[in-house]
Amino acid sequence: xxxxxxxxxxxxxxxxxxxxxxxxxxxxxxxxxxxxxxxxxxxxxxxxxxxxxxxxxxxxxxxxxxxxxxxxxxxxxxxxxxxxxxxxxxxxxxxxxxxxxxxxxxxxxxxxxxxxxxxxxxxxxxxxxxxxxxxxxxxxxxxxxxxxxxxxxxxxxxxxxxxxxxxxxxxxxxxxxxxxxxxxxxxxxxxxxxxxxxxxxxxxxxxxxxxxxxxxxxxxxxxxxxxxxxxxxxxxxxxxxxxxxxxxxxxxxxxxxxxxxxxxxxxxxxxxxxxxxxxxxxxxxxxxxxxxxxxxxxxxxxxxxxxxxxxxxxxxxxxxxxxxxxxxxxxxxxxxxxxxxxxxx
Amino acid sequence: xxxxxxxxxxxxxxxxxxxxxxxxxxxxxxxxxxxxxxxxxxxxxxxxxxxxxxxxxxxxxxxxxxxxxxxxxxxxxxxxxxxxxxxxxxxxxxxxxxxxxxxxxxxxxxxxxxxxxxxxxxxxxxxxxxxxxxxxxxxxxxxxxxxxxxxxxxxxxxxxxxxxxxxxxxxxxxxxxxxxxxxxxxxxxxxxxxxxxxxxxxxxxxxxxxxxxxxxxxxxxxxxxxxxxxxxxxxxxxxxxxxxxxxxxxxxxxxxxxxxxxxxxxxxxxxxxxxxxxxxxxxxxxxxxxxxxxxxxxxxxxxxxxxxxxxxxxxxxxxxxxxxxxxxxxx
Numbered sequence: 001x002x003x004x005x006x007x008x009x010x011x012x013x014x015x016x017x018x019x020x021x022x023x024x025x026x027x028x029x030x031x032x033x034x035x036x037x038x039x040x041x042x043x044x045x046x047x048x049x050x051x052x053x054x055x056x057x058x059x060x061x062x063x064x065x066x067x068x069x070x071x072x073x074x075x076x077x078x079x080x081x082x083x084x085x086x087x088x089x090x091x092x093x094x095x096x097x098x099x100x101x102x103x104x105x106x107x108x109x110x111x112x113x114x115x116x117x118x119x120x121x122x123x124x125x126x127x128x129x130x131x132x133x134x135x136x137x138x139x140x141x142x143x144x145x146x147x148x149x150x151x152x153x154x155x156x157x158x159x160x161x162x163x164x165x166x167x168x169x170x171x172x173x174x175x176x177x178x179x180x181x182x183x184x185x186x187x188x189x190x191x192x193x194x195x196x197x198x199x200x201x202x203x204x205x206x207x208x209x210x211x212x213x214x215x216x217x218x219x220x221x222x223x224x225x226x227x228x229x230x231x232x233x234x235x236x237x238x239x240x241x242x243x244x245x246x247x248x249x250x251x252x253x254x255x256x257x258x259x260x261x262x263x264x265x266x267x268x269x270x271x272x273x274x275x276x277x278x279x280x281x282x283x284x285x286x287x288x289x290x291x292x293x294x295x296x297x298x299x300x301x302x303x304x305x306x307x308x309x310x311x312x313x314x315x316x317x318x319x320x321x322x323x324x325x326x327x328x329x330x331x332x333x334x335x336x337x338x339x340x341x342x343x344x345x
Numbered sequence: 346x347x348x349x350x351x352x353x354x355x356x357x358x359x360x361x362x363x364x365x366x367x368x369x370x371x372x373x374x375x376x377x378x379x380x381x382x383x384x385x386x387x388x389x390x391x392x393x394x395x396x397x398x399x400x401x402x403x404x405x406x407x408x409x410x411x412x413x414x415x416x417x418x419x420x421x422x423x424x425x426x427x428x429x430x431x432x433x434x435x436x437x438x439x440x441x442x443x444x445x446x447x448x449x450x451x452x453x454x455x456x457x458x459x460x461x462x463x464x465x466x467x468x469x470x471x472x473x474x475x476x477x478x479x480x481x482x483x484x485x486x487x488x489x490x491x492x493x494x495x496x497x498x499x500x501x502x503x504x505x506x507x508x509x510x511x512x513x514x515x516x517x518x519x520x521x522x523x524x525x526x527x528x529x530x531x532x533x534x535x536x537x538x539x540x541x542x543x544x545x546x547x548x549x550x551x552x553x554x555x556x557x558x559x560x561x562x563x564x565x566x567x568x569x570x571x572x573x574x575x576x577x578x579x580x581x582x583x584x585x586x587x588x589x590x591x592x593x594x595x596x597x598x599x600x601x602x603x604x605x606x607x608x609x610x611x612x613x614x615x616x617x618x619x620x621x622x623x624x625x626x627x628x629x630x631x632x633x634x635x636x637x638x639x640x641x642x643x644x645x646x647x648x649x650x651x652x653x654x655x656x657x658x659x660x661x662x663x664x665x666x667x668x669x670x671x672x673x674x675x676x
Contacts, residue, residue: 052532160624190388191559192621195603199618217532220562224605224618244610261537262607263562267585271566275541276534279502 004043007211008064008097008179011038013073015056015063019284032283033059035235037073041179046205046212048222050258051232054280057215060232061183064213065099066090078178095125098172102184104164108156114167115152118142121175141170144207145200162193166200173204181213186221198225219262223247231255234291235283237310241317251319251333253296290322298323298332348419349376350553351400351521356413358392358399365629369395371577372413374655379520382547382554384568384585386561386600390625392577393557397523400555401440402430417521436466439514443526445506449498455482455509456494462516481512484549486542504535511542515550525557540566561604565589570661573597576626576636579655583662593664596621596637635666643668 014037016030034056041047049057063070066082075083082093098121101107108117118138121127128134139149145166156164165185172180182201186194202225205212216222222229229246231239231254239252250256257274264271276295281287287294293303300322308320323331358370370392377383385393398404399411402422415422417438422430434440439462442448450458459481460474469477475494482490485508498506507527514522527543528536544567547554556568564571564585571588573581573596581594592598602619623640626632635641638648647667655663 052534162624191561191600192388192603193624195618196620196622198605199620202617219533220605220607220609223607223610247608248611258533259607261533263536263540263560263566264607265561265565265589265601265604266606267565267589269565273537273541275537277538279504279535280532 004045006040007043007078008213009040009074009076010060010064011074011076013037013060013063013075014071015059015068016071029284032235032286034063035286037232037235037237039230039237039240041211041213043178043211044205044209045228046214046226048214048216048226048229049232050216050219050222050229052217052258052280054234054283055232056235056283057217057232058183061099061181061213061215065094065097065181092125095121095127095175096177097179097181098175098177099181099183100165100168100172100185102187104161104168104188107168108164110156112156113152114142114154114156114159117156117167118152118171118174121171125175127174127176137174141174144173144204145170160193161189162196165189165197169197169200169204173208177210179211179213181215183215184217185214187216187218194221201225219259231258234280234286236291236320237318238292238321239317239319240310241319245315245317249317249334251313251317251324252292252321253298253323253333254292256333257297290320347378350379350381350418351555352376352414352416353396353400354414354416356396356399356411356415358395358404359410359412361408361410362629368577368628368631370399371628373574373577373579375572375579375582377521377553377555380547380551380553381570382556382568383570383572384556384558384564385572385574386558386564387574388559388600388625390576390628391574392628393559393574394525396574397440397525397555397557400523401434401438432466435462435514435519436517437519438521438523439517439519441507441510441514441522441524441527443529445503445510445530446498448510449506451498454495454497455501459494459509459513459516462513466517477516478512481516482509484515484546485509485512486538487512503531504538507531507535507539508542511539511546515546515552518550519552521555522552523555523557526559527556528563529558529560536563543567561601573600576632577628578636578665580637580666581662581664582655583659583664587659587662591659591662593658593662593669594637594666595641595643597664599640 013034015034016032018027019029021028037060051057064075070083074081077093078096082090115138118141119134122134122137128137138152142149142151147166186197189197214226226243228242230237233254239255250259257276260274278295281294289305290303290308293299302322308322310318310320312318323333328334354374356370356373360367360369387393400415404411411423456475456478459478463469463474463477479490479494482493487493487505487508528539558564568585571585572579575596581597592601599619599621605618621640626639634649634651635653638644653665653667655665658664658669
């Protein structure tokens with residue numbers, strides 16, 4: 001859809017954490033947290049990464065930020081490869097990519113005034129000419145997130161959760177980034193406050209043309225604010241599509257089940273719920289073949305041995321599922337009216 | 346009309362703090378009939394959890410202070426001795442907590458924790474209690490209950506721990522089950538499993554449920570009647586269908602408008618989320634007028650001066666708002 005330039009491109013990203021044990025601390029195995037993930041984000045676009053706890057979505061965010069070294073894969077930010085860049089030259093590029101964390105209480109230093117919190121990136125990246133310029137930039141960042149200018153002189157504990165999250169966003173914006181990574185940035189907030197922050201993020205994206213990687217488990221919020229969605233399961237992306245296509249006609253059984261499991265705030269809605277049995281398998285020993293085959297309601301013998309690849313359909317909707325190799329008439333995914341759960345409403 | 350199973354009358358739970366009295370729950374009245382599911386919704390700090398803890402008298406006194414009356418099967422729980430109260434907790438009223446991680450004892454097997462209530466309240470022998478524990482685990486849908494009963498909480502996943510919590514709560518066939526955010530800490534697919542389980546068990550066991558939650562989706566799915574709380578007071582109460590179709594209190598309307606509905610991109614309802622401006626007022630200051638006046642777009646001087654009483658706005662539908670009635674007449 002969009003022809004805006006790609007700002008962030010990730011290809012075949014892998015992050016395996018070694019498991020050490022025993023007397024000598026030898027490596028006993030690996031946690032395959034992220035195991036081959038590729039995506040790209042354009043200017044002014046939001047890509048959401050959704051999935052349940054432990055699927056590796058936060059690890060993707062942290063790997064992209066290079067908060068730890070990658071096991072394999074490439075991350076290209078603004079045309080420059082950053083995954084193997086030495087820390088000294090990476091420093092300047094970090095300005096372009098900022099993060100907003102989940103917990104507004106632990107992500108702000110309680111011993112720093114709001115002014116100093118927001119001024120930190122400005123000083124780190126040498127964005128200001130003099131201290132008057134710092135104050136001007138801090139005031140501008142506070143204004144952008146709709147906080148009063150006098151907030152600068154106060155301490156984090158004087159603010160509520162929603163306001164702190166705004167301070168966190170102001171800090172990210174002060175660096176004048178091109179990409180913002182929101183790791184469950186609204187999950188800890190109460191509903192009415194969540195709406196305020198969601199609206200703010202949407203406005204800011206339009207105003208500033210930011211690219212956003214929105215990591216979340218809340219599908220309703222994701223649908224509300226994203227352009228494209230990538231669904232992760234056990235370290236892999238199983239489906240990527242434009243929002244309408246994904247929510248209208250999911251092409252992976254996991255996405256279908258995930259959508260049907262979301263409780264809908266409407267007591268009259270008819271539900272056709274697919275309740276998945278069991279729990280997510282351990283990422284230390286992921287299942288063979290398709291990683292979802294242990295819980296999939298449509299599992300076929302082939303799924304247990306052969307891993308499905310992420311393949312596009314005619315509209316460019318990507319899904320990794322063997323069901324799409326069947327003749328269309330036999331594909332159970334295409335015959336349900338997609339996410340029936342809320343179609344009725 | 347038959348006597349309700351639980352009736353809470355003008356419950357006030359206040360906490361003394363160094364900088365004033367915190368009116369966490371400030372005069373709330375409601376009832377729960379036998380076998381009914383009532384949801385209490387509201388945002389953090391509205392007093393919904395304190396209400397549930399007050400029913401079981403789990404509030405430490407001091408600094409807490411509970412006033413009012415909590416009648417359960419005709420007896421006022423606030424007048425019982427600690428010993429009598431212990432006989433009720435986990436027996437005829439039991440509770441499921443939000444955090445299955447921290448509410449189970451990590452050093453005891455699952456079987457012992459389920460058996461504990463049975464041995465205490467029903468005087469079962471250790472071996473009978475274990476047999477019953479296996480039955481309970483089977484009831485809540487845990488595979489291989491014979492093996493799981495000997496396991497410790499850390500060997501179970503989050504969803505299974507919550508199932509164990511439910512098994513403990515239901516072991517003595519309670520008449521009332523209080524579930525405080527039972528699915529909040531769980532993933533959606535696991536949440537769907539637990540909600541299914543709770544619905545199914547309710548049919549089989551027939552206990553009344555008080556469901557405390559902030560998730561309106563969960564409310565729409567399981568509750569029959571809904572109580573909306575704000576800043577320690579009840580602002581609206583209605584059967585679930587009426588509340589979602591025709592909310593009367595501006596806070597309830599704001600709450601419903603601020604949640605995006607799944608499917609919004611398909612139905613074309615992609616409007617901005619409704620924001621409730623401002624913040625919840627401090628509970629340490631006595632509020633004379635309507636508790637919601639500070640954030641309400643329609644507030645007038647009357648709202649700021651006089652607290653609205655709960656008025657009947659329709660069959661079984663009450664709301665505390667000076668202006669809700671007018672609208673009902675117009676509609």
